[in-house]
Amino acid sequence: MQHRKCIYCRGRKLSPAHVRSDGKTVVRCVDCGLMFLRDWPDDITSLYRDDYFDQTPPSNGQGASGEWHIPEVGYGTYAEIGPLEFRWQQALLRLFAGRPGVLLEGEAQEAPRLLDVGCANGSFLVLARTDGYQTEGVELLDVAASQARARGLRVHSQPFEQVGKPGQYDVVTAWEFIEHVADLRAILSQVRSLLGEGGVFLFSTPDAGTAAVEAQGDRWIGYRSSLEHLTYLT
DSSP: OBOSSOTTTOOOOEEEEEEOTTSOEEEEETTTOOEEESBOOSOGGGGOOTTTTOOOOOTTSBOTTSSBOOOSSSOSSGGGOOGGGGHHHHHHHHHHHOOTTSOOTTOOOOOOEEEEETOTTSHHHHHHHHTTOEEEEEOOOHHHHHHHHTTTOEEEOSOGGGSOOTTOEEEEEEETOGGGOSOHHHHHHHHHHHEEEEEEEEEEOOOTTSHHHHHHGGGSGGGTSOTTOOEEOO
């Protein structure tokens, strides 16, 4: 599938920005500034196999070039990431949405509902649950979803666009997720619909606009690994 107009604003002025290690071109929309992959597979889901979160490195831990192994698609040993690695996400949640488990006497209330999109094995949801949130996740990869459910978490296995009802959640989180989606505008519209009044949306995504990226250009790690990414925000 080759895109001849911006996948977000539908502008038709596209300029080449970078070339990834797989030879695919990242273009920039002149009108809104979004960078995205010009060509991607018609069946994007084919990129997400059962071993997506557990890419096995070479026996010596290095690739053919002698550099330390970095998976081109997916993660290496995601399950070994300890809970402390998700503390920064928990800190952002506390900062912008509060910590409902810590209430003053006499302020009993229903715990706010949180939905984590692309929750993987549920490590962040465990932390959010300890802070007093009613937690749910969305994860399409069966292996990861099963691991999250084994931790007592509620996980939806259908596409995010099919989850929930308008105004159902107080918080929606999407850590390292939006760069994977084919229709960014539809995803953001779904987030807006799911959030109730005063709701909070927290997300993270690789920053393709830093000085380091500008200096490294096509050599930036974001253009050499995680080649399933479709958009590059700044």
